Amino acid sequence: MGFFGNISRTLAMMKASANVLQKDKELVLFPLLAAACIAIFLALMWSFGAIGLDNTEEEGQPIAVYVVIVFVSNFIIVFFNSALVSAALERLRGGDPNVYSGFSHAIKHIHHILIWSIIVTIVAILIAAIKGNRRGIVGQILGSLLQAGWTMMTFFVVPIIVSENLSPFAAIKKSTSLFKSTWGNQITANFGFGIFQILALIISAAIGWFFGLIDQTFGLVIGVLFAAASVTIIYTLEGIYKAALYEFASGEKPLEFQESQLKTAYSVYRA
Numbered sequence: 001m002g003f004f005g006n007i008s009r010t011l012a013m014m015k016a017s018a019n020v021l022q023k024d025k026e027l028v029l030f031p032l033l034a035a036a037c038i039a040i041f042l043a044l045m046w047s048f049g050a051i052g053l054d055n056t057e058e059e060g061q062p063i064a065v066y067v068v069i070v071f072v073s074n075f076i077i078v079f080f081n082s083a084l085v086s087a088a089l090e091r092l093r094g095g096d097p098n099v100y101s102g103f104s105h106a107i108k109h110i111h112h113i114l115i116w117s118i119i120v121t122i123v124a125i126l127i128a129a130i131k132g133n134r135r136g137i138v139g140q141i142l143g144s145l146l147q148a149g150w151t152m153m154t155f156f157v158v159p160i161i162v163s164e165n166l167s168p169f170a171a172i173k174k175s176t177s178l179f180k181s182t183w184g185n186q187i188t189a190n191f192g193f194g195i196f197q198i199l200a201l202i203i204s205a206a207i208g209w210f211f212g213l214i215d216q217t218f219g220l221v222i223g224v225l226f227a228a229a230s231v232t233i234i235y236t237l238e239g240i241y242k243a244a245l246y247e248f249a250s251g252e253k254p255l256e257f258q259e260s261q262l263k264t265a266y267s268v269y270r271a
Contacts, residue, residue: 014193017240021233024091026099027084031235034080035228038073045069070124075117078158081239082106082113086162088243092254105162112161116168123150153179159246178249193238200230 021027087102106113127150131143156175160166166174208223244254
């Protein structure tokens with residue numbers, strides 16, 4: 001069916017993911033809590049003088065401080081994402097998840113989550129170094145290609161960790177293997193969700209501008225709140241989608257998705 005056919009199948013799966021979210025609305029709490037924890041952490045770092053709004057202050061900080069900030073932020077994101085995927089998998093396997101069950105399951109794999117967060121941080125720093133140290137467009141293109149490849153190859157790492165209790169290195173290997181049979185859906189999934197995030201931000205800016213005609217502060221608040229809500233919902237749908245795609249790639253049938261949807265949505269895309 002081609003690339004655009006795959007996008008339409010991805011949209012169908014997004015709709016199915018939305019149906020799952022309607023049954024478990026509490027799933028949106030995971031990305032919200034992650035954002036809140038990162039905001040609190042950054043506020044604490046700022047209060048201790050580890051980070052600042054002034055560029056001259058930032059230049060004087062040791063690189064280790066920023067490595068710690070990136071690592072802690074990544075750990076928070078990975079942990080809450082693991083809880084979200086755990087809860088989504090529970091629903092897709094016939095259970096009735098809640099916030100507590102998602103967190104409790106993620107905590108059982110905290111050691112793997114910690115190691116995976118370290119790996120993610122190292123890769124992020126290496127890619128940033130490639131983009132930053134090479135002048136011109138070559139470094140930017142190379143870094144972007146490496147980042148895209150890494151994202152695709154590690155698409156299933158979190159579901160594998162929380163579902164199979166494999167080490168991050170074993171999870172990367174298995175995710176790479178699953179990538180070969182589902183790569184078209186992964187690419188269009190990232191593309192589709194990315195497009196919706198951009199649209200959500202554009203709409204949020206438009207709403208903020210409209211209400212800003214009445215009052216600038218009011219418009220800013222409305223725009224930010226709408227953007228936060230939209231991105232949170234899209235992030236949650238992406239987690240559900242990833243869990244469903246992992247289930248099918250592993251030979252299972254997610255209960256909340258119709259068999260006809262699975263047959264079309266998971267057809268391997270070939271260019």
